[in-house]
Amino acid sequence: MKIIEATDYKDMSKIAADYIIQKVNQSPKIKLGLATGGTPMGIYSNLIADHKKNGTSYQAVTTFNLDEYVGLSGDNPNSYRYYMNDNLFNHIDIQKNNTFVPRGTVGDVVKECESYEDLLTKHKGIDLQILGIGANGHIGFNEPGTSFHSQTHVVQLAPSTRQANARFFSSLEEVPTKAITMGIATIMKSKEILLLVSGEVKKEALKRLLTENVDEKFPASVLKNHPCVTIIADKAAIAGLKVHS
Numbered sequence: 567m568k569i570i571e572a573t574d575y576k577d578m579s580k581i582a583a584d585y586i587i588q589k590v591n592q593s594p595k596i597k598l599g600l601a602t603g604g605t606p607m608g609i610y611s612n613l614i615a616d617h618k619k620n621g622t623s624y625q626a627v628t629t630f631n632l633d634e635y636v637g638l639s640g641d642n643p644n645s646y647r648y649y650m651n652d653n654l655f656n657h658i659d660i661q662k663n664n665t666f667v668p669r670g671t672v673g674d675v676v677k678e679c680e681s682y683e684d685l686l687t688k689h690k691g692i693d694l695q696i697l698g699i700g701a702n703g704h705i706g707f708n709e710p711g712t713s714f715h716s717q718t719h720v721v722q723l724a725p726s727t728r729q730a731n732a733r734f735f736s737s738l739e740e741v742p743t744k745a746i747t748m749g750i751a752t753i754m755k756s757k758e759i760l761l762l763v764s765g766e767v768k769k770e771a772l773k774r775l776l777t778e779n780v781d782e783k784f785p786a787s788v789l790k791n792h793p794c795v796t797i798i799a800d801k802a803a804i805a806g807l808k809v810h811s
């Protein structure tokens with residue numbers, strides 16, 4: 567894993583966005599794997615600013631999101647479909663029918679997982695996946711203990727994850743208890759992965775990632791088995807850790 571140290575959140579977001587922009591310009595038909603939550607917000611605002619200023623085009627880009635809450639429809643402001651539209655898709659020239667987010671309100675969520683996995687296979691996989699990390703090491707919504715062989719599936723969210731995400735809802739009770747997530751094997755099929763780590767709150771997770779063995783108890787550790795991972799971490803997350811980049 568290659569590690570890039572950024573000064574702060576803003577710098578981390580800019581470095582990641584510049585990297586993505588360069589990839590989109592090189593390969594206009596790139597298939598991007600996207601993430602939600604607090605971490606990638608700054609990347610998306612940089613992509614929008616660049617699109618407006620420099621005209622980087624997303625006309626031929628296809629995107630696949632990592633996850634979605636079960637029970638929230640795309641017009642619910644807390645759904646990840648809404649987040650993506652609001653924070654990125656509505657502000658660039660991407661074709662909405664080339665943007666895929668698992669659907670959390672279909673009758674049969676298990677079937678939705680299978681269809682999502684089939685869709686990824688049909689598109690021959692993701693070229694560049696953006697990832698955040700949970701304080702407990704989750705990637706996507708793959709909580710500790712998830713099989714490294716997992717494909718897109720329905721998960722029960724860990725209490726700590728619901729707690730961490732409650733900041734986006736008006737109360738903890740409103741945070742859904744289940745989600746659809748790409749599995750760990752699904753994520754690992756991406757040709758390249760960018761992992762963003764920001765803030766003191768992620769320091770312990772980053773330390774564990776860099777120092778512990780590959781183990782299903784700490785999902786992000788699987789990334790050590792991937793041939794092309796770049797971690798971009800800010801000072802608050804990486805300070806004091808011994809890193810060999």
Ligand code: PGA
Binds near residue numbers: 602605699701706
């Ligand atoms: P965050 O979430 O970006 O909101 O911190 C990351 C994650 O839980 O994967």
